[in-house]
Amino acid sequence: MELMQKVKTRKAEIAIIGMGYVGFPLAVEFASAGFSVTGIDLNESKVKVINHGGSHIPDIDPALVSPLVKKGLLKATTDFEVLSDADMMSICVPTPLNKTKNPDVSFILAASGEIRKRLRRGQLIVLESTTYPGTTEELIRPMLEETGLKVGKDFFLAFSPERVDPGNKVYQIRNTPKVIGACTPECLRYAEAYYSSIVEQVVGVSSTDAAEMVKLLENTFRAVNIGLVNEVALMCDVLGIDVWEVLGAAATKPFGYMPFLPGPGLGGHCIPIDPHYLSWKLKSLNYYARFIELAGEINSSMPAYVVRKVTDALNEAERSVKGSKILLLGVAYKKDIDDVRESPALDVAKLLHVKGAAVSYHDPFVQEFKLNGELLSSRELTAELVAGTDCTVITTDHSDFDYGMILANSRMIVDTRNAFGTRGISDGKIVKL
Ligand code: SAJ
Numbered sequence: 001m002e003l004m005q006k007v008k009t010r011k012a013e014i015a016i017i018g019m020g021y022v023g024f025p026l027a028v029e030f031a032s033a034g035f036s037v038t039g040i041d042l043n044e045s046k047v048k049v050i051n052h053g054g055s056h057i058p059d060i061d062p063a064l065v066s067p068l069v070k071k072g073l074l075k076a077t078t079d080f081e082v083l084s085d086a087d088m089m090s091i092c093v094p095t096p097l098n099k100t101k102n103p104d105v106s107f108i109l110a111a112s113g114e115i116r117k118r119l120r121r122g123q124l125i126v127l128e129s130t131t132y133p134g135t136t137e138e139l140i141r142p143m144l145e146e147t148g149l150k151v152g153k154d155f156f157l158a159f160s161p162e163r164v165d166p167g168n169k170v171y172q173i174r175n176t177p178k179v180i181g182a183c184t185p186e187c188l189r190y191a192e193a194y195y196s197s198i199v200e201q202v203v204g205v206s207s208t209d210a211a212e213m214v215k216l217l218e219n220t221f222r223a224v225n226i227g228l229v230n231e232v233a234l235m236c237d238v239l240g241i242d243v244w245e246v247l248g249a250a251a252t253k254p255f256g257y258m259p260f261l262p263g264p265g266l267g268g269h270c271i272p273i274d275p276h277y278l279s280w281k282l283k284s285l286n287y288y289a290r291f292i293e294l295a296g297e298i299n300s301s302m303p304a305y306v307v308r309k310v311t312d313a314l315n316e317a318e319r320s321v322k323g324s325k326i327l328l329l330g331v332a333y334k335k336d337i338d339d340v341r342e343s344p345a346l347d348v349a350k351l352l353h354v355k356g357a358a359v360s361y362h363d364p365f366v367q368e369f370k371l372n373g374e375l376l377s378s379r380e381l382t383a384e385l386v387a388g389t390d391c392t393v394i395t396t397d398h399s400d401f402d403y404g405m406i407l408a409n410s411r412m413i414v415d416t417r418n419a420f421g422t423r424g425i426s427d428g429k430i431v432k433l
Contacts, residue, residue: 003122003156006087007193010034015086017111019046019076022128022162023092024057028064029173029198031074038086039076050076058338059166080114088124088194089115092162095129096273103132103277105139112140119147124156124190126180127208130215130274132281135159136208141183152184158191159208161215167337177201181211219274220292225260226271227295230302233262233433244418244432262433264306264395264416265344266299267333272342303347306433309414310352310391313431317412319390322356327389329381329406330396331363335417338365345395346371348416360389364398383409394419 006012012035016027019041031037041047049056053066068074083089093107108129115125125144127136136159141151151157160180165171178199182188192202205211229247236243243262251259266272275296279289311321333343340346345361349371352359359371362381369376379385381402386392386409394401397419407413407420413430415421420430 003087003124003190004193007190007197010197012087012194013085014038015040015083015089016092017041017089017114018092018094018107018129019043019050019056020092020094021057021059021166022164023090024050024055025060025164025173026090026092026128026162026198027074027076028060028068031068032064033198035073035197037074038082039074040078040080040082041076042078044078047076047078050074080118083115084118084120087122088126088190090126090128090160091115092128094269095131095277096269097276101276103280105131105135108135109139109143112143116143116147119144119149119155121149121154124158124187124194126158126160126191126194128160128162130161130219130270130277131212132216132277133209133212134281135212136181137183152186156182156184156187156190157208158182158187159211160191160195161211161218163215163218166339173198175200177203179203179205179211179214181205181208181214183208213278216274216278219271220278222260223266223271223275223299224291224295225258226263226266227298229260230262230265231298234298234305237433242432244421261418263302263344264348264433265302267341267343267345268339269341272296272299303344303351306344306348306393306395306414306416307351307355309416309431309433310393311355313412313414314391317390320356321352324357324390325388326352326357326359327379327386327392328359328361328395329363329392329401330394330398330417331361331366331369332396332398335397336365336399340366340369343396348393348395349376360385363396364400381406386410397422 014030014035014037016023017040019039027037027039046056053069055062055065091111093111096104098104141157149155158180160178163176178195180191180202182191188204195202233243275292279292282289314324331340331345333339349359353372360379362379367378386406392410392413394415394417397417403423415430416433
């Protein structure tokens, strides 16, 4: 049966490589649409959880997974051999930076190598991992054409950026428009049919490079605007102006303005990383992406700025950082999640620790993390804990913190998220960014 017919009749066998926060929801979505889907992941425990009808991703309810597994529509494996039977597949593997802050596309290359071993006529391959413009056309396409099969004729290749926003209850896969760029018009036709079976709106663009650039623009836009408001916070500090008052008033502008907020820095596995894929690519073409680099400089200077605020606050109480007990509240990279990747709170903890402070933390979502090699565990948030510290720092403004108790028992508070301000609480012992 021809590929298009297989999509229409839901007979296409689908494989999703990478069962993370992008791949697993995608696999569940395709299985819910009636396709037979196999998720591939190197992590055996993830595979086991899925095959037992469970879910390792907070956004995916196991009640959604188990019927799909029972019906045989969804399964998982560590064995790439299943790619031989797949008619359509999406690659959803990590694209981190390596130690020298350069793109690490090794996961994409490894997945492409597994596909190449089993590539056959009629297959559609879509890369979803965020990467620099040119990856699909210059790396994956040649790898797959080494088999002698020709893109657009024997197999079909596209790029479609993931737009999964963990924890977002409003925008899910189905109602988030899906941008798709492909190597040939025929490839685009198949990729659009593939995603149209689970997404309300597909947005075709002229090439894989354009589609790769769309995603990098989206996240660079955030990094640069966050960098801007962080610099506005630094400027307001010099001017003696309350940056939160200024931002609140600016946000009343009903057009031509988009609110961003300053904070302790830029965390997560997307926003601090993705723009550097773009600036790295441009550097290889002798172009210096100034906004990206400048935003990076400002955003990564924020943890030190927070430590300066803490130092000044302790100084007011004639205390040094060295020897002071400092409690960090919230270490995840943003509120109400458990992810600490690139979290600026970790940088704040490190800097304070190096200055000789006794650093402890509480985060209901994060049980432990390594601070300069030492394992730190989340302390129970009690009035005694707060009262026993010299300075409390709100590094991540989790919703379910008892801010009243924190205020009542703290000697001083450095609030890096305006957590008290947004709750209408002000007090002489609260120092804001
Ligand atoms: N941050 C600020 N000020 C802001 C917004 C964010 O300091 O005004 C900080 C956060 O605290 C965090 C970092 O920036 O440390 C990143 O925050 P984020 O809100 O951008 O959240 P992420 O990293 O989860 O970004 C994801 C991205 N989704 C995808 O890449 C598919 C991003 O494109 C989304 O726009 C974002 O979620 C979202 O809007 O929630």
